[in-house]
Amino acid sequence: MASTSYGYVVLLLIICVWRWQSCEGVNGVGFDIHHRFSDPVKSMFGVTNEFPEKGTMEYYDAMVHRDRFHGRRLAGQTDHKTPLTFSAGNATLSIPELGFLYYANVSIGTPASWYLVALDTGSGLFWLPCDCSSNCVRSYEFSPTETIEFNIYSLSTSSTGTRLSCSSPLCERSCLPSESYCPYRVEYLSANTSSSGYVVQDLLHLTTDNANSQAIDVKIPFGCGVIQTGHFLEAGAPNGLFGLSMDVVSLPSVLASQELVANSFSMCFSPDGIGRISFGDKGSQNQSQTPVLQNRLMVYTVKLTNVSVGLDSFAANLNVIFDTGTSFTLLADPVYSLLTEKFNSQVKNRRVGVHPDSAFxxxxxxxxxxxxxxxxxxxxxMRGGDKLSVVQPWIMIVEDDTRFYCLAVIKSDHDISIIGENFMTGYRVVFDNEKPAVGWTPSDCGESVPFSPNLSPRRSSATSFLHRGYLAFAIILVQFFSVQLMVL
Incomplete structure (x- = not known):
């Protein structure tokens, strides 16, 4: 478990998105954020010794061991329907210097309140911190004189919010005889990390994803998170988690059930960490795609049939999950061993040794x-024959003025294989629940233009450093492991 100071700093990073900057194209908005290990944050807090040096193996290795901070429980559109996106625009952004965990700004309730939520195709129910004090993250002291606050949802402050009854078809948990309203509890793989409370319905404010930007309000179910535990109290998704799986309670399914758009959406992942999300997007006719396999977890599981490494290749028969909530690709044996052996045999550079506990x-x-x-x-x-060419499967490390690079693929210890965000980078990925299928098309995710936010929290001028995007291949919320290097 990371120390309290680590949690404070990562909260700052997420809170800092309230200081918005450009990262979106026409009709869109976005934001820049910095990771808790970034140099600007170190300098701001006067912290040096508690953080791994940026770009070192320890820096990356520390992050991998708490990938999937929220864990997850893994142990047809017609042509005339315009895609939808969040009312703040279709921009998403990963943590720049460590990348690959994408956030969006969503607006809920009447009057509307804003929440910064992590986007996760490996989870179903969307939840927000709700009517909580010690069991959720409410604010962060940005400086001795300024505090930035997160919005906390409450039915008492929204005139359009209601509790979901136990008899509702959207209530997925059995109610006790003493309960009149639908409860929920989601537990994640990370130690003691969970969110629990009751399910509510309220308005989510969307807009058409086109030049007209027509406002659309949709009543959706989501979790009123009265109690959060584990990483949700430290740094992981402190202001909510937006589930995008194939589950009936996920937003794509809800929008389709109301016949607003197709039960499909796309997310784009650019090398600089700027992305887009569009609900109802079915992709293009010439996109590559592969069918989704039926599974009880309702996640985007596909069949990997072959792996090509340089001039060599081998057959694979492996189920893998396309998961936007996982930063690095995880592969189970024998595929992991075959891929790494063939990669290693063709690399011309001298290999360096790393500590056995290192992820890479x-x-x-x-x-x-x-x-x-x-x-x-x-x-x-993938099954069907279409190929996904990985844009950049490696990360660069700096140790004691020595540069080296590592294959950014991790051996799975849980017999679960995942296509993480690093393998989706450079593509618009379509998650089509109607076929069902996952599709992909090379994309740079569009150009950026300035925009103005609808947020008005108290800000600090120290956020002026939030003007940059970075190509980085690592993840947030991690524990530290020592790393030893030696030239073989």
Whole structure:
């Protein structure tokens, strides 16, 4: 478990998005945020020794061991319907210096309140901190004189909110005889991390994802999170988690049930951490795609049939999950061992040794500039024959003025294989619940333009450093493990 100071700093980073900056194209908005390990945050808090040095193996390795901070429980559109997106616009953004966990700003209730939520295709129920004090994150002291507050949802402050009854078809948990309203509790793989309370319905404010930007209000179910535990009290999704799975209570399913758009949506992942989300998007006719396998978890599970590494390839028969809530790709054996062995046999650079506990075991000295680096290309063939070419499967590390790079693929210890965000980078990925299928098309996610937010919390001028996006391949909310390097 990370120390309290780590939690405070990551809260700052998430809160800092209230200081919005440009990251979106026409009709969209976005924001920049910094990770708790970033240099600006270190400097702001006067903290040096408590953080791994940026770019070191310890820096990346620390993050991997708490990937999937929220864990998750893993142990047809017609042509005339315009896609929808959040009322603040279709922009999403990952934590820039560590990347791959995407957030969006959503508006709920009457009058509308804003919440910064993590987007997760591995979860179903959307939940917000609700009517809580010690069991949720309410504010962060940005400086001795200024405090930034998160909005906390409450039925008492929204005239359009109601509790969901136990008899509702959207109530997925059995009620006790003493209960009149639908309860919920979601537990995650991370130790003692959960959210619980009761299910409510209220208005989610959306807009058409086109030049007209027509406002659309939709009543949706979501969890009123009275009690949060574990990482949700430290840093992980402190202002809510937005489930995007195939579950009946997820937003794509709810929008489709109201015949507003198709039961499909897309997320775009650019190398600089700026993305987009669009509900009802079915993709293009020429996109690559593969069918989704039926599974009780209602997540986007597909069949990996072949892996190509450089000039070599091998057959695979592996179920993998497309999961936007996981930063790095995890593969179970024998696929992991075959991929890494073939990658290692073709790399021309000298390999370096790492500590056995390190997440990345295949690392090499970098003797040229990153742009000139030549490594074996990795392509994944899915059921149906379409291929996903990985844009950049490695990360660069700096240790004691020595640069090296590591294959950013992790061996799965739970017999669960995941296509993480690093393998989705450079693509618009379509999650189509109607076929069902996952599709992908190369994309840079569009250009950026300035915008103005609808938020008005108390801000600090110290957020002026939030003007940049970074290409980075690591994740948030992690524990620290020592790393030893040696040239083999």
């Amino acid at each position: 075991q295949f690392c090499y000295l970098m003797t040229s500039k990153p742009d000139d680096l030549v490594v074996p290309a990795i392509r994944l063939t």
